[in-house]
Amino acid sequence: MSPVTAHFTALDVHDVRFPTSDSLDGSDAMNPNPDYSAAYTVLRTDAGDSLEGQALAFTTGPGNDLQIRAIEGLADWVVGRSVEQVLSDMGAFSKELIHEPHLRWLGPEKGVVHMAAGAVINAAWDLRAKRAGQPLWQHLALLEPEELVSLVDFRYLTDALTRGEALEILEGMKATRAEREERLLKEGYPAYTTTPGWLGYSDDKLDRLAREAVEQGFTMIKLKVGADVADDVRRMKVARAAVGDGIRIAVDANQRWDVGPAIDWMRALAPHDPYWIEEPTSPDDLLGHAVIRRAIHPIKVATGEHVANRVVFKQLLQADAVDIVQVDAARVAGVNENLAILLLAARHGIPVCPHAGGVGLGEMVQHLSMFDYVAVSGTWEDRVIEHVDHLHEHFVTPVRLERGRYRAPLAPGGSGEMLAASVAQHRYPDGPVWTARRS
């Protein structure tokens, strides 16, 4: 029997790790041996409807335990509270988690505590969308503009985006939402693939995977760069020869360079027509990104997967430092802060192309781009969601790619739910995948 008012009963966090460092999947100039890992977060209630809220924070292995501890530390802010009250005012809930003074001291609004808030907020959104019986992108895209702006924390944003300006953007898209939703369901959202380009791959493997990507319908691929310039020029040639001139090739330095070296390196790659350079330097260095962008025009500059919060995104846009904003589902404080970032980008006319490597990030972030298309920017021109072809099999509703495009998820929720068997198998350190490696 379900109680009259449901309450949150538990915030469970699981340490789930995949031994991806074995195959150098995911290897780049700054992360030579990542074990893609999830601080997998499950919000439970006593509603009696068997629905749970699932989401994750993503890490690269060691340190996942610290991320888990940070999420567990938020249990007191959730457990025992009315499910209806929390879910019906997600703006208030997210502000409460983010501005709690003692946790704020440990950021503010950055790093482990901020990602922890993001995991809990995303889990709550997953539950809310499931209760509504809608995929998250659609659930968001059905909200009134007034409710959407109530979700946004405008603190520190008002010199770049006011509540009124945000409302205007959303109101302007409302009348045509339905036709874009229909088109999205029919055509899917454009994607690009990073699968060919990991730094640890041989030239042959790069060549083969790049050709396969084009055959699969992708119109853009991405290469990791930044370890050795001669290698990168050679790999860029291999990739260009494999895909031809009609396909975009983005490159990604994963923060490897200082400003000067970034410019020099990109000039060396320029003859092979790179489309964007991603994370050329520190994600904190917005002024550095602006200098690089001016120096390497017309090559575009992209960043965001490690940008700590909406305040830094605001400045990247104010300083004309980027051509492309890369949101990450799990780096900032969840759906609410990402909504702020989508609105900032729309206000500046800058395309959002999400980061979606790792584990589960594609599953979660696709909802943001699809919502953006239907209700915020209203376009997918020059917008692509990253796709990396691994670890999707561990999710209940994995991403579906067809001819280089993400099919819109139809299942209720935010798609962050993992298979129970996958969680059990990869639980660290006591799951069978890990115990077998030590025996």
Add this chain to the structure above:
Amino acid sequence: MSPVTAHFTALDVHDVRFPTSDSLDGSDAMNPNPDYSAAYTVLRTDAGDSLEGQALAFTTGPGNDLQIRAIEGLADWVVGRSVEQVLSDMGAFSKELIHEPHLRWLGPEKGVVHMAAGAVINAAWDLRAKRAGQPLWQHLALLEPEELVSLVDFRYLTDALTRGEALEILEGMKATRAEREERLLKEGYPAYTTTPGWLGYSDDKLDRLAREAVEQGFTMIKLKVGADVADDVRRMKVARAAVGDGIRIAVDANQRWDVGPAIDWMRALAPHDPYWIEEPTSPDDLLGHAVIRRAIHPIKVATGEHVANRVVFKQLLQADAVDIVQVDAARVAGVNENLAILLLAARHGIPVCPHAGGVGLGEMVQHLSMFDYVAVSGTWEDRVIEHVDHLHEHFVTPVRLERGRYRAPLAPGGSGEMLAASVAQHRYPDGPVWTARRS
């Protein structure tokens, strides 16, 4: 008997909390009820000399356990290693802790993991100075310029400060170090006091404490502001009447405002001649600080206690966003990163006025200002170290103030060592101070 080669044997981290929220000491517009707390870090060795390295990360209570867990997570990078090897190349050691890819993913270089690196690096410096038999400020000021630049991580800095430029600054000060050291030992380093100005204090208490500060020899006091503009105007009048026109009054908003409100608020306070506004907005918003600074000139703008790392400090200087750089001993990655920040500030001719509220922050940060005076900027003109008159009694060598100036510490080390009895009394949650409160 001491081994031929000493090794680190333990990294102990203690949860030490003081119930400061009882008295509203430390209350401000963003932190209404802090319990000043330390993730107190002790590095032990088998050298047999009874010396330990002590330092702390500072938090405001809840979350101190997470900070401790982050520091404990660094034990594998320290325990078992040669003491001599680590201490003789602190540049390499600090870079290793900061750039470890899996921990970097949780920042990068910000928040809980970055403060954890800072605690360990500062503890190692404390040990090194103790082994040299010198107070840390003097130990650093006796190093050759070549060794000092080897301590700095120039990654992401070279567009603003190269190794050669840093060396030039240090070489330029070398010949006159001795005379400044002598003057420092004789006169002490200028201080200002925040003791009168906590937001929770009554006007009478503010008036009394402000008058006492002037009698004690301080030439600058600071008021917390940002909760209510009418209150702040009234409190500013009270303070100005108490101290007269010859004394500087700084104000501190603790990140309370957006850009527009910061400007309006400071214009309301301007008739009472505030000297600087500290943390008017988000510490991440360097462009916002620049706008505020231009708008409220000649009132100065200061920030830094929550600035995540040297990359953000670099940009605050590049954007002409601040008049004053406020370093914090425990927010960034320790002595090494603070050395980078001192050099950046010197290169831009901007004074450094450290943050030193909290617990133990004054004890630790005074060494940085004194080293800066002797070996980096070569001046204390318009430079003041914050002083807050509480919790010093818990330290083995507490700060010594005389006539509004910090006396230079003479005891070996970095002054972060707490009294064993204080640690035992305030251990959370099982120390007697805390068990008594629950009974």
